[in-house]
Amino acid sequence: MGLNNMHKLFWRFFLVFWATLLMAVILVRLTFTWDNSSRLLPPENMLPAGAFFFATPSIPATPLIAAQSINPTDLPASIDISRHPVPPFWRHPLLHLSVLLAASILFSWVLARNIAAPVGQLKLALAGLAANNWRTQLGPELITRRDEFGSLSRNFNQMAGQAAEAIASQRRLLHDVSHELRSPLARMQILTGLAAQSPSYAAIAMEKIEQEASKLDELVTEILTFSRLESGAVSAEHIDINLAELVSSVCDDARLEADSSNKSLWLHLENVPLIKGDPSLLYSAIENVIRNAVKYTPPYSEVSVCLRQHQHQLSLQVRDQGPGVPPQYLSKLFTPFFRAQSNHNGIGLGLSIAKRATEACNGSIVVANIMTNNEITGFSVVISLPLNSSLIQLP
Known part of the structure; x- marks a missing residue:
């Protein structure tokens, strides 16, 4: 199929190029002549520019005489005006036409091949994507080009890579969600059976069933929240919010979780002004960040939460003393369903939602590792929110 396209391009370029050359030759032949005899020459001083170029050097030069003043008796006897001069072979029109024909064929073939080859490779790559081969990539012979095809090839590889990553993320989502849903459901089923067999165990079983149901509700809520944010179905409100109260409320809930795991949570709140925002969205973002910090910090360590005003914005910094994140994974932390550490529970949506x-x-x-003596000693997340324009005091 690619060869057929190349043939079509070749003939199109060839016909256009050759038609242009042929028109140029016809115009030249209508303007000038290879015959330098003095049969019907233009009037004196009216010769077209460049006519001397077609004069034949092998024939003695003859002064040009106006047609109306020609007198055969005045011509030298050695010149036969009935004889047409024959141009040398390197000036013959057929040779020129042959050279132009060969040049047009070569030009059209090279141009058609230069266009058809990358187009054919792009077509095969797109066919691979259509066949669900999402890891299709174009080779270095295309992506190293410095023309439009090179730019298009690099963009194609980037698009295909992003599509492959998105497909892989969806597959991980199906796997992780099914696992996360199946585990509490299986435990609830076991607890229900135990409660039916032993009525004395019913109260404890019901308490644990309630805990598992809460985990299921939390998981489903997280998935639905991300889905609504990703699809744009959520319309953010912009009302006055006391961010200090919001952060304090989140920390009160997170402190219970931290205390149960022998972890501490330190909170520092400055007197900050109100901001415009959506309370539910900001609560979800802050909750995901603080709960992640509590989850990943080791026992007998501390999570610090600090809210302060910095110039024309509020800055909320959450720091933990956990293992941090490998540097090569920092740029992927906000990718949906990505987990830098697979040995922890969760499906990798917390930071994406935040x-x-x-x-x-x-x-x-913004996320970053906390470095001490070139070693990772913790992890930091900073959320920045703009102040209301009416509260900004201009100097």
């Missing part, structure tokens, strides 16, 4: 919720409130979120 990022989208923060951006919906015109804020930003």
Whole structure:
């Protein structure tokens, strides 16, 4: 199929190129002549520019005489005006036409091949994507080009890589969600059976069943929240929020979880002004960040939460003393369903939800490892939110 396309391009370029050359030759032949005899020459001083180029050097030059003043008796006897001069072979029109024909064929073939070859490879790559081969990539012979095909090839590889990562993330989601749902359901089924067999165990079983149901509800809520944020179905409100109260409420709940795991949570709140935002979205973002910190910090360590005003924005910094994240994974932490440490529970949506919720409130979120003596000693997340324009005091 690619060869057929190349043939079509070849003939199109060839016909256009050759038609242009042929028109040029016809115009030249209509303007000038290879015959330098003096049969009907233009009037004196009216010769077209460049006519001397077609004069034949092998024939003695003859002064040009106006046609109306020609007198055969005045011509030298050695010149036969009935004889047409024959140009040398390197000036013959047929040779020129042959050279132009060969050049046009070569030009059209090279141009058609230069266009058809990358187009054919792109077509095969797109066919691979259509066949669900999402890891299709174009080779270095295309991506190293410095023309439009090179740029298109690099963009294609980037698009295919992102599509492959998205497909892999969805597959991981199906696996992780099914696992996360199946585990509490299986435990609830066991607890129900034990409660039926031993009525004395019913109270304990019901308490544990309630805990498992709470985990299921939390998981489903997290998935639904991310789905709504990703699809744009959530319309963020912009009302006055006391961020200090919101952070304090989240920390009260997280402190219970930290205390049960022999971890401590330290909170520092400055007197900050109100901001505009969506309370539910910001609560979800802050809760995901603080609960992640409590989850990954080791026992007998501390999680610090600090809220302060920095210039024209509020900054919420959450630091833990956990193992951090390998540097090569930092840029992927906000990718949905990505987990830098697979040995922890969760499906990798916490930071993705936090990022989208923060951006919906015109804020930003930044993550980084805490380094001490070139070693990772913790992890830091900073959420920045703009102040109300009416509260910003201009100097």
